Amino acid sequence: MANRTPLISGYASNNVHKEGPKSVKGAWRFIFQYLKNHKWLFMLAMALVCVESLLTAMAPDYISDMADLIADGLYTGEIDLEAVSYLGVIVFLLYLFGTLAMFLRNYWMADIAQYVARDMRRDLQAKMDRLPLRFYDTCRKGDVMSRFTNDADMVGMALNRSLAVFTHGIVLFFICIALMMLTNVTLAFVSMAAAFFGMGISAIVVRRTQKYYRHQQKNIGRMYGLISEMYSAHDVVLAYSASELNKEKFDEINESLRASGFRSEITMGLLPAIMSFVSNLGYVAVCIIGSVMVIEGQITIGVVVAFILYVKMFMGPLDMIANSLGNIQAAGAGAERINEFLSEEEMEPDISDERISEVKGRVEFEDIHFGYTPEAETIKGFSAVIEPGQKVAIVGSTGAGKTTTVNLLMRFYEIWSGDIRIDGISIRDMSRDNLRSLFCMVLQDAWLFEGTIRDNIAYCSDATDEDVREACEEVGLDMFIDSLPDGLDTRIGSKSTLSEGQKQQICIARALVTRAPMLILDEATSSVDTRTEVVIQRAIDSMMGGRTSFVIAHRLSTIRDADVILVMKDGNIVEKGTHEGLLKNNGVYADLYHSQFEQGE
Numbered sequence: 001m002a003n004r005t006p007l008i009s010g011y012a013s014n015n016v017h018k019e020g021p022k023s024v025k026g027a028w029r030f031i032f033q034y035l036k037n038h039k040w041l042f043m044l045a046m047a048l049v050c051v052e053s054l055l056t057a058m059a060p061d062y063i064s065d066m067a068d069l070i071a072d073g074l075y076t077g078e079i080d081l082e083a084v085s086y087l088g089v090i091v092f093l094l095y096l097f098g099t100l101a102m103f104l105r106n107y108w109m110a111d112i113a114q115y116v117a118r119d120m121r122r123d124l125q126a127k128m129d130r131l132p133l134r135f136y137d138t139c140r141k142g143d144v145m146s147r148f149t150n151d152a153d154m155v156g157m158a159l160n161r162s163l164a165v166f167t168h169g170i171v172l173f174f175i176c177i178a179l180m181m182l183t184n185v186t187l188a189f190v191s192m193a194a195a196f197f198g199m200g201i202s203a204i205v206v207r208r209t210q211k212y213y214r215h216q217q218k219n220i221g222r223m224y225g226l227i228s229e230m231y232s233a234h235d236v237v238l239a240y241s242a243s244e245l246n247k248e249k250f251d252e253i254n255e256s257l258r259a260s261g262f263r264s265e266i267t268m269g270l271l272p273a274i275m276s277f278v279s280n281l282g283y284v285a286v287c288i289i290g291s292v293m294v295i296e297g298q299i300t301i302g303v304v305v306a307f308i309l310y311v312k313m314f315m316g317p318l319d320m321i322a323n324s325l326g327n328i329q330a331a332g333a334g335a336e337r338i339n340e341f342l343s344e345e346e347m348e349p350d351i352s353d354e355r356i357s358e359v360k361g362r363v364e365f366e367d368i369h370f371g372y373t374p375e376a377e378t379i380k381g382f383s384a385v386i387e388p389g390q391k392v393a394i395v396g397s398t399g400a401g402k403t404t405t406v407n408l409l410m411r412f413y414e415i416w417s418g419d420i421r422i423d424g425i426s427i428r429d430m431s432r433d434n435l436r437s438l439f440c441m442v443l444q445d446a447w448l449f450e451g452t453i454r455d456n457i458a459y460c461s462d463a464t465d466e467d468v469r470e471a472c473e474e475v476g477l478d479m480f481i482d483s484l485p486d487g488l489d490t491r492i493g494s495k496s497t498l499s500e501g502q503k504q505q506i507c508i509a510r511a512l513v514t515r516a517p518m519l520i521l522d523e524a525t526s527s528v529d530t531r532t533e534v535v536i537q538r539a540i541d542s543m544m545g546g547r548t549s550f551v552i553a554h555r556l557s558t559i560r561d562a563d564v565i566l567v568m569k570d571g572n573i574v575e576k577g578t579h580e581g582l583l584k585n586n587g588v589y590a591d592l593y594h595s596q597f598e599q600g601e
Ligand SMILES: Nc1ncnc2c1ncn2[C@@H]1O[C@H](COP(=O)(O)OP(=O)(O)OP(=O)(O)O)[C@@H](O)[C@H]1O
Pocket: 137, 372, 373, 378, 396, 397, 398, 399, 400, 401, 402, 403, 404, 405, 444
């Protein structure tokens, strides 16, 4: 599935990815790119936030009037109950509709947040298909995993819980300022002075915490990495008694996770405390100055009541902003990591979509040069021509470059120079999907996934039950499968309960059911016993009859009948010929062969 355009909105190709967010602002700009896909719903939610803020902000004015009416009534001995109830109904309705608006915006924000998190995960997944294998050689699996899970979750959670609250806080904040100014300028300035003092301190705190959040997300990634490594190789860990060493590593990460978590929490935890202190300060100031003004007859008692409510309402948004900032910062750090992954360099896109379906199977390697890193050349001028239908064996010592050669043929890596052609067409002119569909390949390490044996064999092909059964017979797996109570439906884990040889048999069966026109086997039978190997070889030979196949094998007895044997050494072909011819030659191959037989192969 390589080289698909991004699944959502074409955003992944957007150049924001290349710049990468360097700050919370940049990270949030990145998140807003995703919000664009839901802009109508988002705008509606934000509009509701404004309505909600407006409705709640209007209430104190009416409550103030009510207080005045009651205060007047206390003086005159007669309270105008009708007017008070009228105002009461208005206040009730304001709060009712305010709550309704809040409910609806919560509903829609939750919806949008989950969509954004989903879109991010989808872009991450699509990106994985476009990354070159080179990337996977060096990345830490757990770290990539945590971007899919923890980082995307953080963004979703912040959008869901904090963005609306944050906006609500800001809107309310400005409405409050306007209302207070309209009611009484002096008291408005008293309240605002307290608020701005609080905000100044908060700004300093927030600036300091971003790096802790960044550490936090990074440490979570490291933790995933270590755990997935420890888990996937638990037996090795036990065999080498490496638990102690792992424990040290784990403890180190765990400790820095604790430290960064503690620092971010404690500094962000300061905010509500500062805010509550400042709001109390505000009450006191309003009460004292307000009372003086009432005594001097400048304002009524209702204005003081209104201002106490205003201070409460005014500090409310500051509290909201303070409380949501922690989540917003964590989401920023998460978004930063997601964007970082999405900005990784991609494979060159396929030049053409042309598909070849009918292949004869002539494969030419012409002066191939390649290295995994720019400094070290692994394949140094490899050339060979394979005629249609030939069975080609590639042999050579460990590290000679056999696997690398087939990796290049499958275009898992791009060659530096030279060309590989299939039926005269350069593999660079084919789409990767098309090229790979021409081969059934069994890799050097047997890979199974969690599922039934049937699913593992029919993987990515439309093989019927009949095909699966036939493939099992061909690789000599039928007896074993029949002995299982659930047969083909037996479930196997990714770290399965099968023997290494049985795993290889399943992998070969999987390759066989694809019925692709050419075959690559990289040490595919290295773990099965020699008798089973013969069965498998016979099956492969009969199936491959007339098709080009590449077989890499250390056990030279299995490739004696190959049409061509390519002997590799240090990234190049040092000898080429048939088994007999090469033995007569008495060169590298003959040496290898004899050494195996002397060892009793
Ligand atoms: N992903 C990689 N990144 C960097 N270097 C690599 C990578 N894969 C292999 N190499 C190096 O390239 C060289 C050739 O490796 P290759 O896997 O082709 O050997 P091979 O002939 O298949 O050996 P074996 O018989 O052990 O499977 C080795 O020196 C190896 O260290």
